[in-house]
Amino acid sequence: MTELAAVKAALKTQAVETPSWAYGNSGTRFKVFAQAGVPRDPFEKLDDAAKVHEFTGVAPTVALHIPWDKVEDYAALAEHAKARGVRIGAINSNTFQDDDYRLGSICHPDAAVRKKAVGHLLECVDIMDATGSRDLKLWFADGTNYPGQDDVRSRQDRLAEGLAEVYERLGEGQRMLLEYKLFEPAFYTTDVPDWGTAYAHCLKLGDKAQVVVDTGHHAPGTNIEFIVATLLREGKLGGFDFNSRFYADDDLMVGAADPFQLFRIMYEVVRGGGFTSDVAFMLDQCHNIEAKIPAIIRSVMNVQEATAKALLVDAEALAAAQASGDVLGANAVLMDAYDSDVRPLLREVRQEMGLAPDPMAAYRECGWAEKVVAERVGGQQAGWGA
Numbered sequence: 180m181t182e183l184a185a186v187k188a189a190l191k192t193q194a195v196e197t198p199s200w201a202y203g204n205s206g207t208r209f210k211v212f213a214q215a216g217v218p219r220d221p222f223e224k225l226d227d228a229a230k231v232h233e234f235t236g237v238a239p240t241v242a243l244h245i246p247w248d249k250v251e252d253y254a255a256l257a258e259h260a261k262a263r264g265v266r267i268g269a270i271n272s273n274t275f276q277d278d279d280y281r282l283g284s285i286c287h288p289d290a291a292v293r294k295k296a297v298g299h300l301l302e303c304v305d306i307m308d309a310t311g312s313r314d315l316k317l318w319f320a321d322g323t324n325y326p327g328q329d330d331v332r333s334r335q336d337r338l339a340e341g342l343a344e345v346y347e348r349l350g351e352g353q354r355m356l357l358e359y360k361l362f363e364p365a366f367y368t369t370d371v372p373d374w375g376t377a378y379a380h381c382l383k384l385g386d387k388a389q390v391v392v393d394t395g396h397h398a399p400g401t402n403i404e405f406i407v408a409t410l411l412r413e414g415k416l417g418g419f420d421f422n423s424r425f426y427a428d429d430d431l432m433v434g435a436a437d438p439f440q441l442f443r444i445m446y447e448v449v450r451g452g453g454f455t456s457d458v459a460f461m462l463d464q465c466h467n468i469e470a471k472i473p474a475i476i477r478s479v480m481n482v483q484e485a486t487a488k489a490l491l492v493d494a495e496a497l498a499a500a501q502a503s504g505d506v507l508g509a510n511a512v513l514m515d516a517y518d519s520d521v522r523p524l525l526r527e528v529r530q531e532m533g534l535a536p537d538p539m540a541a542y543r544e545c546g547w548a549e550k551v552v553a554e555r556v557g558g559q560q561a562g563w564g565a
């Protein structure tokens with residue numbers, strides 16, 4: 180196989196998971212702008228997600244968020260997905276939208292609240308059993324707002340205890356992905372603020388516990404690719420929540436703020452063997468003012484472009500330059516790959532996969548947007564909390 184053929188083959192097997200919540204209405208804490216044609220239930224979200232996969236060929240799974248995607252029959256939901264050529268991906272838990280969680284969920288000082296939070300997480304594992312999902316994604320809004328508000332060490336003990344209970348419930352082939360975020364909604368301490376804290380808990384729990392890197396969840400200037408390299412090296416990178424970060428946790432289209440950073444991350448993924456392992460490449464975004472399905476297609480393409488560039492890095496030339504101490508030469512090898520226009524290559528890849536070369540145009544021309552605006556009339560549009 181030629182080198183280019185290997186790059187193409189890798190790109191064809193790429194899988195980017197899209198989030199169900201990106202298809203519903205969303206906004207900021209100031210305003211949610213409703214859009215016509217938005218899904219009214221999880222089944223319609225899957226219909227939209229299937230369109231993204233149909234035109235990109237690399238978005239075969241859809242993440243659910245419980246309770247936003249609560250249904251009576253999860254097996255039926257999984258069947259609905261299958262009939263449209265997609266599958267249910269990670270199950271995302273929610274322990275942040277209930278009055279009981281004012282002081283936290285699994286780290287709450289009251290054992291009764293902690294029990295309720297763990298109960299929700301166990302319910303999420305039941306849903307994984309019914310849908311065939313592999314991953315339980317955990318993000319906790321837990322933390323404190325003021326020094327002295329609660330004992331930060333005790334909160335870590337409670338966290339470890341709750342996670343261990345859920346870990347025990349995981350079945351064969353199921354994983355727990357622990358996500359960190361430095362601040363918000365808590366502003367003084369966050370109980371899982373960084374990769375080190377997540378890693379420490381996952382290490383104690385065992386092989387089924389892995390860290391998930393949400394690209395929006397770091398302080399400005401953080402070298403995310405170094406974190407990625409380190410976690411991969413330790414066998415603890417479970418996956419990504421991709422999104423953009425201009426200022427804080429924007430949750431906008433991945434690669435929008437800094438496509439070079441996305442390339443640097445994907446380079447470390449390729450370098451560390453993460454591209455051919457169990458690392459989950461998920462989007463965690465919302466589209467508040469732009470059309471949702473095209474924005475998700477664009478996001479998937481952004482990940483593809485960064486991946487293609489990372490795969491094009493001349494590993495031999497780079498290793499030689501590094502070994503000889505050729506600082507500028509090594510940097511040039513990396514930049515050559517980044518500066519490549521990979522769009523023609525990706526058009527070729529899509530055509531070889533039997534797809535239209537331009538997914539954005541193909542979607543625009545297929546009439547789905549007009550169809551759902553006409554058909555999805557009445558009912559309650561999906562959004563945060565519904």
Ligand SMILES: [Mn+2]
Binds near residue numbers: 318358393420463
């Ligand atoms: Mn996330």
